[in-house]
Each structure stands twice: as structure tokens, then as C-alpha cells.
Amino acid sequence: MKKSHFIYICLVLLVLIGALFVFARRSQETKTTQTSTASSHFTSKTITHDFGTTKLDKEPKKIVILNNLYGEILLPLGITPVGATTAQVGSQEFSTLFKKTFKKAEVVSVGWQKTPDLEKIAELEPDVILMTVHQQDLYDKLNQIAPTIGYQINTESNWDFRDTALKVADIFDKKDQMQKAIDELDQKQAKFAQKVKATYGNQRLMYVRVTEKDIRYYGYGRFGFLYETYGFNRAESFNPSDMYQLIDSEKLLQLNPDLLIVQADSEDLLKTKLKESSVWGQLKAVQNKKVIYADYSTYMLGFGLMSQDAIMSQIEKEWLD
Incomplete structure (x- = not known):
């Protein structure tokens, strides 16, 4: 092989290697930017709720819910919990509303809502737990497992779920999305x-x-x-x-x-x-x-x-x- 041809091939290879290096670097920068954007979407906040105040420093992704209402709030927002209580004593069956979705997502049953299984909840390592008055006596124990937020949902009177839905959606920076869903329901x-x-x-x-x-x-x-x-x-x-x-x-x-x-x-x-x-x-x-x-x-x-x-x-x- 002539020396000039060898030098030419070497130069071409150097150019290709340089191009690949630049492409890889830009791809990594793009991924970093996307990750940064996703994480920066959530703002650190302190939630004042019916049982105290709870600070959230990161976006809660693993959520355990201890009442059916929270399922009706989260699923329309595109959020599926990792664990949920059943609403009937002695039953491990989820509500008809959630059965298919929860089964597909392999959501774990953590017991009846009035007597949730704390060990199962802890095993799921949740980022946040959503509770109601039914678990009021367990608030301190739940808080030791994960940041716990709760609302006094009174199902014995003609309570309005809208207010609670907006509060919960705000935890995940999705209040506007929930308000839109509520407006659509009101019209319907x-x-x-x-x-x-x-x-x-x-x-x-x-x-x-x-x-x-x-x-x-x-x-x-x-x-x-x-x-x-x-x-x-x-x-x-x-x-x-x-x-x-x-x-x-x-x-x-x-x-x-x-x-x-x-x-x-x-x-x-x-x-x-x-x-x-x-x-x-x-x-x-x-x-x-x-x-x-x-x-x-x-x-x-x-x-x-x-x-x-x-x-x-x-x-x-x-x-x-």
C-alpha cells in the first residue's frame, strides 16, 4: 500500500471517530438535560394537611393509598400506586373500578383500609402514603415508614370530593390537570x-x-x-x-x-x-x-x-x- 493511501485512510478513520465521540457526547448531554428537566418539574414543598405538615423533597413516585378515593384521584392523573387497601373487611379484592388497572400494574394489596398491614406497606418502600381518618391512630407509625399525608374524608355526609381531589393533585403538581377533569365531570x-x-x-x-x-x-x-x-x-x-x-x-x-x-x-x-x-x-x-x-x-x-x-x-x- 502506498504511503499516501495509508495516511488518507488514517485521516478518514480519525474523522469518523471524532464524529462518533461528538454524537455520543451530545446524546449524553440530551439525556442529562431531559433527566434534569423531569426532576426539576417537581418543586420541593411542605404540605399542610388534616393531620399535620409533611415535607416532600423529591417527587413521590412510589405511592401507597389507604382509601378508594385516592385511587379515583390518582388514576385520572396518570398515576398508579404501588400499594392500596381494599375497602371490604376480610377481602383482598380491589374495587371494581381499579381491579383491571391494579392487576396489570401488579399493585400490592396492603389489607383492609381500617386495619392496613404496616409490614407490607414498609416492604414497598413508598415515597409517600395517603391516609384518611380511618388510619388516624396509625399516623405516627405510618410517618415512620414514609412521609404521610391525610385528609378527613367524611363519607357519612354529602361531602364533596372535589376539594380533596385538588389538594391531592397539588402534591404532584397536577392541580390544573385535576381542575380540568372536574370541570369536564361537572359539564357531564x-x-x-x-x-x-x-x-x-x-x-x-x-x-x-x-x-x-x-x-x-x-x-x-x-x-x-x-x-x-x-x-x-x-x-x-x-x-x-x-x-x-x-x-x-x-x-x-x-x-x-x-x-x-x-x-x-x-x-x-x-x-x-x-x-x-x-x-x-x-x-x-x-x-x-x-x-x-x-x-x-x-x-x-x-x-x-x-x-x-x-x-x-x-x-x-x-x-x-
């Missing part, structure tokens, strides 16, 4: 209420829960949204400070609602306490096929963005289509 509920009034006018609704001990007609408190928000008419008014009143099958026939939503704690209870009773076939709602069977975890444990959407969707499909 307003249109839904118009459709209910146009379709059913003065017809009356009852939400009935069948438990092992009794039959309950819910008209206020947590189920106020059926009337105040959705625009249905109560089958009967009673003391607004009482969430429900106890009834029997005869009282149900006396009220004889046009529309009936039934949530039974088991299929057997639904059968023995209602469907096999002498009055069931006499009810207008039954005769006109205006009975909706409600999922416990969605209706009884919900009331956030996701449950409201699911409830409206079911009612629309069965009664308004």
Missing part, C-alpha cells in the same frame, strides 16, 4: 341531569341496600348526589341528617317507586329478602323493568371522578338509552 353531570328530568320528570327513585340485618332506603348523605346532582326525585323525604331510614318490604310497596336501584350484600340476601317476597312483583319499578342492580364497591365506596362516571354510564345505558 349537568347534561345528565337535564336528560334525567326530560325522561322521567316527576317519577320517583329509591336507592335500597339489603344487608343481613335490615333493608335501608338511602335518600341523603353520601347518596344525595342522586337527587341534588342527577335530578331524580326522592320517593319519600325524611330527616336530612339521617343518611338512610330502615324499611321493610311492606314499606317499600307503600312507597312504590317508579325507579329502583338495589344494592344487596349478597345474591342470597337479594333473593330471600326482596325477590321472594310477596310484594316484589307488585312494585311499579319491577313491572316496568326499571330496576338497576348496583355494585357495592362503586356505589357504596365511590363518589370520586371514576365512580361518578361509572354510575352515570350504568344509569344511562339501562334507563336513558
Whole structure:
């Protein structure tokens, strides 16, 4: 090989090596910039909540939630917890709203919300824990595991989830995103209420829960949204400070609602306490096929963005289509 050719090849190789070096350096700088931008998006903050103050120095990515409502706040924001409580005693099953998402993401069950498993929570090494009044006595122990933030969610009255949703979203610098989701829900509920009034006018609704001990007609408190928000008419008014009143099958026939939503704690209870009773076939709602069977975890444990959407969707499909 001539000396000039050898020198030429060497020069070409040097140029290629230099180009590769510059490309690699710029790629690394880009990655560094992206990482810096992602981490700088979260601002260190001190959260004042219903159980104290909690400082967060870094963006919380591993989150454990101890109430269903937090799932309804986080999932619409694109955040999936690493651990969550179940809402029914003795059950490891997540709410119907979360079952598919949580299973796919391998979210760990950390026990019933009133008695969460602290060891399981610690094993997950969370960046933050979201709690409610149900875990108030455990606040100090939870805080030793990870920074803990909590709100006094009162599910016994007609509480408004919107305020809590905005506070929680603000923890993750996503308050604007949550406000947009709330605005969209408000618009959807307003249109839904118009459709209910146009379709059913003065017809009356009852939400009935069948438990092992009794039959309950819910008209206020947590189920106020059926009337105040959705625009249905109560089958009967009673003391607004009482969430429900106890009834029997005869009282149900006396009220004889046009529309009936039934949530039974088991299929057997639904059968023995209602469907096999002498009055069931006499009810207008039954005769006109205006009975909706409600999922416990969605209706009884919900009331956030996701449950409201699911409830409206079911009612629309069965009664308004």
C-alpha cells in the first residue's frame, strides 16, 4: 500500500471517530438535560394537611393509598400506586373500578383500609402514603415508614370530593390537570341531569341496600348526589341528617317507586329478602323493568371522578338509552 493511501485512510478513520465521540457526547448531554428537566418539574414543598405538615423533597413516585378515593384521584392523573387497601373487611379484592388497572400494574394489596398491614406497606418502600381518618391512630407509625399525608374524608355526609381531589393533585403538581377533569365531570353531570328530568320528570327513585340485618332506603348523605346532582326525585323525604331510614318490604310497596336501584350484600340476601317476597312483583319499578342492580364497591365506596362516571354510564345505558 502506498504511503499516501495509508495516511488518507488514517485521516478518514480519525474523522469518523471524532464524529462518533461528538454524537455520543451530545446524546449524553440530551439525556442529562431531559433527566434534569423531569426532576426539576417537581418543586420541593411542605404540605399542610388534616393531620399535620409533611415535607416532600423529591417527587413521590412510589405511592401507597389507604382509601378508594385516592385511587379515583390518582388514576385520572396518570398515576398508579404501588400499594392500596381494599375497602371490604376480610377481602383482598380491589374495587371494581381499579381491579383491571391494579392487576396489570401488579399493585400490592396492603389489607383492609381500617386495619392496613404496616409490614407490607414498609416492604414497598413508598415515597409517600395517603391516609384518611380511618388510619388516624396509625399516623405516627405510618410517618415512620414514609412521609404521610391525610385528609378527613367524611363519607357519612354529602361531602364533596372535589376539594380533596385538588389538594391531592397539588402534591404532584397536577392541580390544573385535576381542575380540568372536574370541570369536564361537572359539564357531564349537568347534561345528565337535564336528560334525567326530560325522561322521567316527576317519577320517583329509591336507592335500597339489603344487608343481613335490615333493608335501608338511602335518600341523603353520601347518596344525595342522586337527587341534588342527577335530578331524580326522592320517593319519600325524611330527616336530612339521617343518611338512610330502615324499611321493610311492606314499606317499600307503600312507597312504590317508579325507579329502583338495589344494592344487596349478597345474591342470597337479594333473593330471600326482596325477590321472594310477596310484594316484589307488585312494585311499579319491577313491572316496568326499571330496576338497576348496583355494585357495592362503586356505589357504596365511590363518589370520586371514576365512580361518578361509572354510575352515570350504568344509569344511562339501562334507563336513558
